[in-house]
Amino acid sequence: xxxxxxxxxxxxxxxQVTAGDNIWVNADVLMTHDVCGPGTIGVFKxxxxxxxxxxxxxxxxxxxxxxxxxxxxxxxxxxxxxxxFAREQGLPYFYDVIDDPNGSWKxxxxxxxxxxxxxxxYAGVCHAALPQKGHTRPGEILFGTDSHTCMAGAFNxxxxxxxxxxAGFVMGTGKLLIKVPETMRFRFEGKLQPGxxxxxxxxxxxxxxxxxxxxxxxxQFDGPGVASLSMDDRMTIANMAIEAGGKNGIFPFxxxxxxxxxxxxxxxxxxxxxxPVEADADQKFVYETVINLDQLEPTVACHPDPGxxxxxxxxxxxxxxxxxxxxxxxxxxxxxxxARVVQGRRVVIDTFGVPATPEIVxxxxxxxxxxxxxxxxxxxxxxxxxxxxxxxxxxxxPVDTFGRMNTPLKCISATNRNxxxxxxHKESQVFLASPATVAASAVAxxxxxxxxYVN
Numbered sequence: 428x429x430x431x432x433x434x435x436x437x438x439x440x441x442x443q444v445t446a447g448d449n450i451w452v453n454a455d456v457l458m459t460h461d462v463c464g465p466g467t468i469g470v471f472k473x474x475x476x477x478x479x480x481x482x483x484x485x486x487x488x489x490x491x492x493x494x495x496x497x498x499x500x501x502x503x504x505x506x507x508x509x510x511x512f513a514r515e516q517g518l519p520y521f522y523d524v525i526d527d528p529n530g531s532w533k534x535x536x537x538x539x540x541x542x543x544x545x546x547x548x549y550a551g552v553c554h555a556a557l558p559q560k561g562h563t564r565p566g567e568i569l570f571g572t573d574s575h576t577c578m579a580g581a582f583n584x585x586x587x588x589x590x591x592x593x594a595g596f597v598m599g600t601g602k603l604l605i606k607v608p609e610t611m612r613f614r615f616e617g618k619l620q621p622g623x624x625x626x627x628x629x630x631x632x633x634x635x636x637x638x639x640x641x642x643x644x645x646x647q648f649d650g651p652g653v654a655s656l657s658m659d660d661r662m663t664i665a666n667m668a669i670e671a672g673g674k675n676g677i678f679p680f681x682x683x684x685x686x687x688x689x690x691x692x693x694x695x696x697x698x699x700x701x702x703p704v705e706a707d708a709d710q711k712f713v714y715e716t717v718i719n720l721d722q723l724e725p726t727v728a729c730h731p732d733p734g735x736x737x738x739x740x741x742x743x744x745x746x747x748x749x750x751x752x753x754x755x756x757x758x759x760x761x762x763x764x765x766a767r768v769v770q771g772r773r774v775v776i777d778t779f780g781v782p783a784t785p786e787i788v789x790x791x792x793x794x795x796x797x798x799x800x801x802x803x804x805x806x807x808x809x810x811x812x813x814x815x816x817x818x819x820x821x822x823x824x825p826v827d828t829f830g831r832m833n834t835p836l837k838c839i840s841a842t843n844r845n846x847x848x849x850x851x852h853k854e855s856q857v858f859l860a861s862p863a864t865v866a867a868s869a870v871a872x873x874x875x876x877x878x879x880y881v882n
Contacts, residue, residue: 428443428444428445428706428707428710429610429612429645429647429706429707429710429711429712430583430610430645430647430649430677430679430704430705430706431585431607431608431610431645431647431675431677432444432445432446432607432610432710433704433705433706433707434566434567434568434584434585434704435450435452435568435585435605435607437566437702437704438452438453438454438455438568438585439451439452439453440453444607445607446607446608446609446610446711446713447606447607447609448606448607449604449605449606449607450604450605450606450607451602451603451604451605452568452602452603452605453568453601453602454486454568454569454570454597454601454602454603455486455564455567455568455569455584456486456487456488456557456562456567456568456569456570457486457487457488457570457571457594457597457598458488458489458490458553458557458562458569458570458571458572458573458576459487459488459489459490459571459572459594460489460490460491460492460493460553460572460573461491461492461493461494461495461502461505461506461509462493462494462505462572462573463572463573463590463591463594464489464491464505464508464509464512464572465505465508465509466591467572467591467594467595467598468508468509468512468595468598469591469595470591470592470594470595470596471595471598471599473595474595474596474599475599479599480516481516481518481598481599482597482598482599482600482601483601484516484517484518484519485519485520485698486601487516487518487520487598488520488521488522488557488560488562489509489512489513489518489520489521489522490522490550490551490553490556490557491505491506491509491522491523491524491549492550492551492552492553492556492817492818493817493818493822493824494818494824494825494828495524495534495545495815495817495818496534496540496544496813496815496817496819496828496829497534497824497825497827497828498534498536498825498827499825499827502824502825503531503532503533503534506523506524506532507531507532509521509523510523510528510530510532514528514529520560520562522548522549522550522556522560523546523548523549524545524546524549525545525546526546526547526548527546536827540813540815540827540829541811541812541813541814541815542814542815543785543788543814543815544815545785545815545816549785549816550784550785551782551783551784551785551786551787551816551817552753552754552757552783552784552816552817552818553571553573553754554571554573554575554576554578554579554662554666554754554783555578555662555754555757555758555783555784555787556783556784557569557571557579558579558581558582558658558662558687558691559691559784559786560691560695560697561688561691561692561693561694561695561696561697561698562697563579563581563582563584563586563688564582564584564688564692564698564701565582565583565584565680565684565685565688565701565702565703565704566583566584566680566701566702566703566704567584567585567701568584568585568586569584569585569586569587570586570587570588570589570593570594570597570603571586571587571588571589572588572589572590572591572594573588574588574669575588575666575667575669575754575755575843576588576589577665577666577668577669577673577674577675577676578662578665578666578676578754578755579662579665580665580668580675580676580677580678581658581661581662581664581665581676581678581684582658582678582684582687582688583677583678583679583680583684583703583704584677585675585677586665586675587674587675588669589603606643608643608644608645608674608675609643609644609645609712609713610644610645610646610647610710610711610712610713611636611641611644611645611646611647611673611712611713611714611715612647612649612712612714612715612716613632613646613647613648613649613650613716613718614649614650614652614715614716614717614718615628615648615649615650615651615652615653615656615718615720616650616651616652616717616718616719616720617652617719617720617721617722618652618655618720618721619655619720619721619723620721620723621878621881621882622725622863622876622877622878622881623720623723623724623725623861623863624660624663624764624861624862624863625656625659625660625661625663625664625861626663626726626755626756626841626859626860626861626862626864627723627724627725627726627861627864628660628664628718628720628723629663629664629666629667629668629670630667630726630727630728630733630736630859630860630861631718631723631726631736632646632664632671632718633667633670633671633728633733633734633736634726634728634734634735634736635716635736636671636714636734637671637734638670638671638672638732638733638734639671639672639734640671640672640734641668641671641672641673641674642671642672642673643672643673643674644672644673644674644713644714645673645674645675645676645677646668646671646673646675646676646677647676647677647678647706647712648661648664648665648676648677648678649678649679649706650717650718652718652720653678653679653681654681654683655720657683657760658683658684658687659758659759659760659761660760661678662754662755662758663755663756663758663761664676664678665677665678666754666755666843667733667755667843670733670734670843670844671733671734679705679706680703680704680705684703688701724738724739724740724876725738725739725740725860725861725863725864725876725877725878726738726739726860726861726864727739727742727839727858727859727860727864727874728845728858728859728860729845729858730845730847730856730857730858731845731846731847731856732845732846733843733844733845733859738876739860739864739867739868739874739875739876739877740876740878742874743873743874744837744858744873744874745837745872745873746776746837746838746839746858746868746869746872746873746874747776747777747836747837747838748776748777748778748779748830748832748836748837748838748839749774749776749777749778749779749838749839749840749865749866749868749869750778750779750780750781750820750830750838750839750840750841750842750850750865751765751778751779751780751781751810751840751841751862751865751866752779752780752781752782752783752819752820752821752830752841752842753781753783753818753819753821753841753842753843754783754818754821754843755841755842755843756840756841756842756843756861756862756865757781757782757783757787757816757841758783758787759782759787759790759791761841761862762780762782762787762791762801762805762862763801764861764862764863764866765780765805765810765841765862765863765865765866766796766801766804766805766808766866767863767866767881768863768866768867768870768877768880768881769804769805769808769810769866769869769870770796770804770808772808772870772880773808773809773870774808774809774810774869774870775869775870775871775872776869776872777811778809778810778811778869779810779811779813779819779820779829779830780805780810780811780812780813781813781815781816781817781819781820781821781829781830782812782813782814782816783816784816785816787816788802788814788816791805791812808870810869811830813829815829819831820832820850820851821840821842821843821844821849821850822844822849822850823848823849823850823851824851828851830850831850831851832850832851832852832855833851833852834852834855835852835854835855835856836852836855836856837855837856837858838850838855838856838857838858839857839858839859839860839864839865839868839869839874840857840858840859840860840865841859841860841861841862841865842857842859843859844857844859845857845858845859858874860874861877863877863881864876864877866880867879867880
């Protein structure tokens with residue numbers, strides 16, 4: 428069996444499963460957020476009763492992150508609905524925007540969009556917060572009401588997005604009916620060259636198979652090249668499995684995975700016991716290919732979908748905006764690579780930076796290169812950095828969302844999706860690229876190969 432099949436078989440209590448089987452699996456974690464949480468709660472109460480209790484308080488994780496830092500009253504209300512439910516159910520893993528469990532959330536527009544407006548328990552973007560807070564463990568099943576839940580596949584677990592109805596059912600029973608997906612194998616060999624990042628790997632892969640090339644399939648990333656990839660790199664790649672239509676993306680377990688998981692579960696007091704899976708020697712794939720990492724070059728996904736791949740060096744597109752942030756492109760390592768390019772330079776177009784979590788804000792504001800912090804280097808280069816970690820303009824949001832495109836603009840972004848209207852105005856164009864390519868392009872004012880700026 429493949430990695431995905433191994434995990435699903437275990438969760439179903441079966442010795443073996445094969446692609447196409449319909450099986451009931453036991454969930455290890457259910458995650459929801461402010462966009463889908465109220466709907467999921469509504470389904471749960473409608474079907475199980477107004478006074479029903481969730482199947483396991485320790486396994487439900489609620490992370491408001493999407494439409495948070497906006498004066499939109501309905502968005503603010505959604506956070507209050509989550510708080511009321513968490514209090515009613517006694518949920519220990521609700522990462523609230525405010526510290527008062529009986530309070531009400533209201534974004535203060537008068538304070539502006541740059542300075543911190545959240546409490547001590549706020550966690551930021553759910554997909555980055557889940558591993559940081561110790562909720563991702565090898566060999567487990569993670570369901571989330573968000574398509575990019577597949578990012579947790581970096582940790583050798585089956586992680587996939589589900590809708591509100593399925594989530595409401597899982598909330599009440601801890602189970603879900605799943606069709607075992609076929610598995611596509613992407614074997615990594617070699618090592619990335621300077622100026623090339625994990626984002627270039629997944630953009631290359633999606634360009635090879637198309638934005639629907641992995642529809643309802645597991646994307647298994649393995650091979651000797653995986654050893655050279657950090658956990659941040661693996662998260663970037665697994666995150667965008669959905670951009671090829673994938674059911675999930677998954678990586679093998681290794682010492683690097685163990686180090687991350689064990690440190691995070693200890694730090695946050697979450698469950699430390701886990702059981703990783705290894706693929707069988709005779710595993711069967713519906714598709715196999717080899718990706719030579721040392722041959723990859725900075726890559727861009729052009730409007731209007733992630734499958735429109737081109738090499739950055741072959742493009743000459745004038746830009747209006749640059750953006751770095753989101754679960755895919757807002758990690759500490761992403762900002763570090765961005766800073767390497769812009770250090771000592773200035774951006775020439777509007778450039779927005781949104782760290783994925785408060786921990787990343789802290790990293791950037793305390794890590795020093797010489798006499799300056801990384802945050803200061805970014806701001807000094809002209810990047811508009813917000814302390815309000817979250818999804819922000821990655822998926823548009825209300826019109827007052829930080830970095831949102833409210834007019835037709837051309838934007839290069841380190842985010843994960845570029846369908847029309849994704850980051851705001853429906854006539855805007857979004858070009859997806861690595862943080863290094865976004866940085867080089869922000870400095871040049873047009874899509875640029877970052878190797879021109881990186882030694």
